[in-house]
Amino acid sequence: MKLISERTRPGKASEPWMRYGAGAAAVAATAVAGAGAVDADSAWYRSLRKPVWQPPSWAFGVVWTPLYATIAYAAGHALGTMPDRRERTRLTTSLVVNLALNAGWNWLFFGLRSPKAGLAGTLLLNVSNAQLIRRTARTDSTAARALLPYAGWCAFATVLNASLVRRNKTQ
Structure with missing residues (x-):
């Protein structure tokens, strides 16, 4: 008879459904909070000069859905x-900060109608991504690898945002 099972050993995190559920709830809250600021159909956004390599508007939802899932x-895994x-x-603190920066970019860029503020926000998000991956990798390489596409997309978004700043210096 085991007095301390694998499931209840000291230091073991809560039940898997609670961990994954909390992660999903935090990510869903981030998506909703960020989406509240986005207005890709606004006259302001449509007036921005964009690079030819910018993905079409529909691609962002297609990309963000699996990224948020990862x-x-x-x-939950980590x-x-x-x-x-x-x-x-x-x-948990690193994740909360990261998700706040993630949602915050939408408010900086669209809410303030400021590509420059958005660029500052996405640069901070990249730093947070690196820190989150580093912290996760210390104990869970699988979870850290799962975060790499997210960090890659955010790096691409930074380059895109920087291009928007360069092309729209007067706005």
């Missing part, structure tokens, strides 16, 4: 592999 998966409560708290 963030939720990585969060939190289950961290035996140390302090590390789980640090990872």
Whole structure:
């Protein structure tokens, strides 16, 4: 008879459904909060000079849906592999900051109608992505790898945002 099972060993994170559910809820809240600022049909956004290589508007939803799913998966997976409560708290804090920066970009760019503010926000998001992946990789390489497409897309978004700043200096 085992007194401490794999499921209840000290330091083990909560039940998987709770971890993955919390990750999914946090990501869904991020998507909703960010979407509240987006108005790709506004006269302001349509007036911006955009590079020819910018993806069509519909592509952003197609890309973000699986990226958000991988963030939720990585969060739930990583939190289950961290035996140390302090590390789980640090990872949770990193994830919350990252998701706030993620949603915040929409408010900086669309809400303030400022490509420059958006660029500052996406640069901070890239730093946060690197930190989140580094922290996750310490104990869960699978979850860290799952975050790489998200970081890659955010890096692409930074280049796109920088192009918008360059092309629209007067706005």
